[in-house]
Amino acid sequence: MSGPILCLDGITVSYDGMLVLDVPSLEVQEGETVAVIGPNGAGKSTLLRVLGLLERPSEGRVIFGGRPIQPYGNLLLDRRRMASVFQEPLLIDGTVETNVALGLRLRHIDSAEVSRRAQEIMVILGIGHLATRRARTLSGGEAQRVSLARALVLDPEVFLLDEPFAALDPPTREALLLDLKTILDKRRITTIFVTHDRNEALLLGHRVAVMMNGRVQQMEAPERVFAEPVNEEVARFVGIETILRGHVQSVSLGLAVVEVPGWTLEVAEPLIPGERVLVCLRPEEITLFPRGATPTTSSARNRLYGKVVRHLPSGSTYRVTIDCGILIVATVTRQSWEQLGLEDGAGVTAAFKATAPHVIRCA
Numbered sequence: 001m002s003g004p005i006l007c008l009d010g011i012t013v014s015y016d017g018m019l020v021l022d023v024p025s026l027e028v029q030e031g032e033t034v035a036v037i038g039p040n041g042a043g044k045s046t047l048l049r050v051l052g053l054l055e056r057p058s059e060g061r062v063i064f065g066g067r068p069i070q071p072y073g074n075l076l077l078d079r080r081r082m083a084s085v086f087q088e089p090l091l092i093d094g095t096v097e098t099n100v101a102l103g104l105r106l107r108h109i110d111s112a113e114v115s116r117r118a119q120e121i122m123v124i125l126g127i128g129h130l131a132t133r134r135a136r137t138l139s140g141g142e143a144q145r146v147s148l149a150r151a152l153v154l155d156p157e158v159f160l161l162d163e164p165f166a167a168l169d170p171p172t173r174e175a176l177l178l179d180l181k182t183i184l185d186k187r188r189i190t191t192i193f194v195t196h197d198r199n200e201a202l203l204l205g206h207r208v209a210v211m212m213n214g215r216v217q218q219m220e221a222p223e224r225v226f227a228e229p230v231n232e233e234v235a236r237f238v239g240i241e242t243i244l245r246g247h248v249q250s251v252s253l254g255l256a257v258v259e260v261p262g263w264t265l266e267v268a269e270p271l272i273p274g275e276r277v278l279v280c281l282r283p284e285e286i287t288l289f290p291r292g293a294t295p296t297t298s299s300a301r302n303r304l305y306g307k308v309v310r311h312l313p314s315g316s317t318y319r320v321t322i323d324c325g326i327l328i329v330a331t332v333t334r335q336s337w338e339q340l341g342l343e344d345g346a347g348v349t350a351a352f353k354a355t356a357p358h359v360i361r362c363a
C-alpha cells in the first residue's frame with residue numbers, strides 16, 4: 001500500500017436540510033479493502049456514493065489520486081477509473097459474455113482484447129462455461145458473479161461494492177466471498193465494501209469503518225474494532241451483549257477493581273480510581289458452571305452467581321442469558337450445555353478472567 005488514493009475532507013450530505021453524512025476526514029489507502037458496516041440508515045451507501053463520485057456532497061471535497069474533484073466538472077473520466085457492484089446485478093438482456101464485455105466496449109477497446117479479457121475474468125470467476133447463456137436465465141449467485149466480472153474486467157483503480165451478497169443464500173454467498181477475497185488479495189484493488197454482515201467485514205476488510213447516524217465512529221483493523229470498540233453503540237453493533245456500567249474503586253499492580261451493580265470485578269486494564277467505565281464482555285469469554293461445581297483450579301478471577309433466564313440456539317452453540325442481578329450473556333456449546341446439566345432456571349456461576357473484558361471509559 002502506498003498512500004491514500006481517496007480522501008474526504010469536510011464532507012457533509014444533507015437531504016431537505018437533514019444531515020445524513022458528516023465525515024470531517026477519511027482516507028482510503030491504495031490497495032486496501034475498507035469494509036463499511038453499520039445499522040440501516042447509518043449512511044453507508046451515501047458514503048459509498050460520495051467516494052465513488054456518484055453523489056455530489058453538500059459540503060467538502062473528494063480528493064482522488066491526489067487531485068480534488070471539481071464537483072460541477074465532467075466526472076466521466078474519473079468515474080471510469082472506478083467500478084461498482086450493487087445488491088441487484090442489473091444485467092442487460094444478452095449473453096453472459098456480452099454483459100461482461102459491456103464496459104470494455106463502451107471504452108472502445110479493440111474487440112480481440114475485449115474477448116481475451118472477458119474470457120480471462122469469466123474463468124477466474126468460475127463462469128467461463130456460462131459465456132453463451134442468456135443473463136436472464138442465471139441464478140442469483142451466477143448473476144452476481146457476472147456482475148463482479150463485468151466490473152473487474154475493467155481493472156478499476158477503485159472497486160465499490162454495496163451489499164453485493166445480501167440477496168444470496170449462505171453457501172452461495174460464502175463461495176463468492178472467498179473467490180472475491182482471493183481476487184482482491186491477488187490484484188490489490190482498492191475496495192470499499194458496504195455490508196450488514198459482520199463476518200463479511202471481518203473476512204474482507206483490511207480496515208473496518210463502523211457508521212452510525214451518518215458518522216464514522218471507528219475505522220481500524222477488524223480485530224481492533226471487534227475487540228476494542230470505542231463506544232457503547234459500536235460495542236453493541238459488533239456483537240457485545242454484556243455491557244456493565246461501573247466505576248473504578250481502586251487499582252493495584254495493574255489490576256483495577258470495578259464496582260458494577262451488585263458485584264465487584266477485577267479487570268486487567270490501566271484505569272484510574274474514580275473513572276466511570278463500561279465493562280464489555282463478549283459471550284465467548286464467559287464460562288458457565290452449575291452452581292456449586294466451580295473448579296477451584298480455574299484462573300478466572302471473576303465469578304458471578306445467578307440463574308439461567310433463557311437459552312437460544314445459535315449454530316452449534318446456545319446463547320445463554322443469566323440473571324445475576326445484572327444480565328449476562330454467555331455462549332456454550334450444545335455439548336457442554338448437556339454435559340453440565342444446565343436448564344432454564346438452574347443456578348450457575350458465570351466466570352471470566354480479569355483480562356477478558358474490554359473497558360470503555362465514559363466521557
Ligand SMILES: Nc1ncnc2c1ncn2[C@@H]1O[C@H](COP(=O)(O)OP(=O)(O)OP(=O)(O)O)[C@@H](O)[C@H]1O
Nearest residue numbers: 015016020038039040041042043044045046047196
Ligand atoms: N435520495 C435521498 N433522499 C432523501 N433521503 C435519503 C436519500 N438517500 C438516502 N437518504 C437517507 O439518508 C440516510 C442514509 O441512507 P443510506 O442509504 O446511506 O444508509 P445505509 O446505511 O446505506 O442504509 P441501509 O443499510 O438501510 O441501506 C437514511 O436516513 C436515508 O433515508
